[in-house]
Amino acid sequence: MGDVKLFWTWSSPYAQRIVWALKLKGVEYEIMYEDLTNKSSLLFKYNPIHKQVPVLVHNGTPICESLVILEYIDETWKTGAPLLPEDPLARAKARFWAKFNDEQVLPSLKHAYLSHGLEQEKAKGHALNNLDVVEKQLTGKKFFSGETIGFLDIVFGWIAIYLEILEETSGMEPLDKERFPFISAWKENFSDNTFFKEDRPDKEKLITMYKGVREYFRCTAAAK
Amino acid sequence: MGDVKLFWTWSSPYAQRIVWALKLKGVEYEIMYEDLTNKSSLLFKYNPIHKQVPVLVHNGTPICESLVILEYIDETWKTGAPLLPEDPLARAKARFWAKFNDEQVLPSLKHAYLSHGLEQEKAKGHALNNLDVVEKQLTGKKFFSGETIGFLDIVFGWIAIYLEILEETSGMEPLDKERFPFISAWKENFSDNTFFKEDRPDKEKLITMYKGVREYFRCTAAAK
Numbered sequence A, B: 001m002g003d004v005k006l007f008w009t010w011s012s013p014y015a016q017r018i019v020w021a022l023k024l025k026g027v028e029y030e031i032m033y034e035d036l037t038n039k040s041s042l043l044f045k046y047n048p049i050h051k052q053v054p055v056l057v058h059n060g061t062p063i064c065e066s067l068v069i070l071e072y073i074d075e076t077w078k079t080g081a082p083l084l085p086e087d088p089l090a091r092a093k094a095r096f097w098a099k100f101n102d103e104q105v106l107p108s109l110k111h112a113y114l115s116h117g118l119e120q121e122k123a124k125g126h127a128l129n130n131l132d133v134v135e136k137q138l139t140g141k142k143f144f145s146g147e148t149i150g151f152l153d154i155v156f157g158w159i160a161i162y163l164e165i166l167e168e169t170s171g172m173e174p175l176d177k178e179r180f181p182f183i184s185a186w187k188e189n190f191s192d193n194t195f196f197k198e199d200r201p202d203k204e205k206l207i208t209m210y211k212g213v214r215e216y217f218r219c220t221a222a223a224k
Helices: A013-025 A041-046 A066-076 A088-114 A117-138 A151-155 A158-170 A181-191 A194-198 A203-223 B013-025 B041-046 B066-076 B088-114 B117-138 B151-156 B158-170 B181-191 B194-198 B203-223
Strands: A004-008 A030-033 A055-058 A061-064 B004-008 B030-033 B055-058 B061-064
Touching: A004 A013, A004 A041, A013 A066, A013 A151, A013 A158, A013 A194, A041 A055, A055 A066, A061 A066, A061 B088, A066 A088, A066 A151, A066 B088, A088 A117, A088 A151, A088 A158, A088 A203, A088 B061, A088 B066, A117 A181, A158 A181, A158 A203, A181 A194, B004 B013, B004 B041, B013 B066, B013 B151, B013 B158, B013 B194, B041 B055, B055 B066, B061 B066, B066 B088, B066 B151, B088 B117, B088 B151, B088 B158, B088 B203, B117 B181, B158 B181, B158 B203, B181 B194
Parallel strands: A004 A030, B004 B030
Antiparallel strands: A004 A055, A055 A061, B004 B055, B055 B061
């Protein structure tokens, strides 16, 4: 398997994806913990463009961007179940929805969490509309591609951890189980796995951090 | 090869990519011309999320997002040379730089083209810094992956058409051949191909359109 190092931090939903994928593939790896307020010179060396986690370093060569890393893991280690399906059309669909998550769903929830008042109301509406689209993709299914966990479950996996953190720290209502029955059930199904439970970041610690970030953004906006 | 339709418009750099890829693979296709000021109901049906070109419809099933379509084409038609390399590490690098183009290089040039005065000066500096990164990737090479055209040449191919259009319509200086010798040479190498020449959009028509778009954005910004 070679030497596998993961530059990671405990609070990053993007870094968390890589831990899940490596565990599903049974790949042994070493965690290189990054303090995002004081990044290491190695992180700057391995990811000079974005200077962000996650970075997977395989036998000394860095791979950056979480979606790119997920495909690399899937193509490199054939242990465990494949993350992406084999059929080109199913692969294209998975890549399309992964992009939709990273460019639309996750940013819209982040905006709703960081905003206030009327702006937050509008942002919440937009975020919930995006979740409606996700709900439609999950309708009638246990996981995104059917009965087993795959690429899209890992990509959307942040929902199972961070959605309630965003809700609790910004006064958004909890996910409505009547409007989102399949996302609600999927959250349970996804969370009920050893790889997920083993590495779940501490809820109270996340709440403390996310409250702080929201407060910081409110003060920064007020100072402008 | 089945029935292949491409929802396309003459002025879109993203749609142009798909034409190049299909030609390189020798895939026969039918162009479904979209007037972006009056989109067809079929486009809304096939791309309900983004309502944009390009959409590739293969045997009645739509595939959206140009990078996703490129990978679909590469995985579906094994005619012609592969677009992506075989090695997982080389594939990861190609995907990383494609994302960098779509999220950084292209948007930064677009911003420089649409802005004015001091804001444009700042935006130009940012765009040129991004092109420095691209120059470094091309250094010592004819094409992005070496001697033959591949995935990244198609992704960055817009530079060979649109860079001079953006420059001419917004008063930016032409690409400095001393600062960007390899991008300059690559532009010539990429343009010197039948698939490129056959489908090159009319320069005067592009200039007319891009001047109009810049003027529209200036008026909209002034009215705010």
